[in-house]
Amino acid sequence: MQEEKSNPQIKFETTWGGEDNWYTKSKRWAQKQVPPLNFIFLAIVEYLKIKWIDAKVEATMQDVDRQAEEIVKQWEQEDDQRAHKAEVVEEGLFGEEGWSISISNPVVERRSQETDGRLGTGSDEIRLGEKLPDPWNS
Numbered sequence: 001m002q003e004e005k006s007n008p009q010i011k012f013e014t015t016w017g018g019e020d021n022w023y024t025k026s027k028r029w030a031q032k033q034v035p036p037l038n039f040i041f042l043a044i045v046e047y048l049k050i051k052w053i054d055a056k057v058e059a060t061m062q063d064v065d066r067q068a069e070e071i072v073k074q075w076e077q078e079d080d081q082r083a084h085k086a087e088v089v090e091e092g093l094f095g096e097e098g099w100s101i102s103i104s105n106p107v108v109e110r111r112s113q114e115t116d117g118r119l120g121t122g123s124d125e126i127r128l129g130e131k132l133p134d135p136w137n138s
Contacts, residue, residue, distance in 0.1 A: 023049050 013028065023045065030041035 023052070 015024070018024070026045045026048075027042065030038055030045050032038070033041055
């Protein structure tokens, strides 16, 4: 009798880039199962993947909402710090001789000092319709 030599078989798996997360591991595991069960396990893994994606989207949306609220609070704090309070000074009683009121507001006082006289708004200015001939009269 001749002795049979057994050839050991080594099986290995490789992944080609990407992250080996729970989904890829579960899908590989389900594919290795016996034929009637592997289809059921693959369907369950695909269903869980959809639920996992929905949960990730919801968590990301909540994080975006939280960040937006923080930005709005920060903007409101900056606006409060920059807000200038109008200073009202009253002298005397209303209706008395020499009564006056003055309001000081730095925001209003920063207006432009001069107007640009290049824009003609007077009634003696040449109008646009007078310069261009009417194309229908030709």
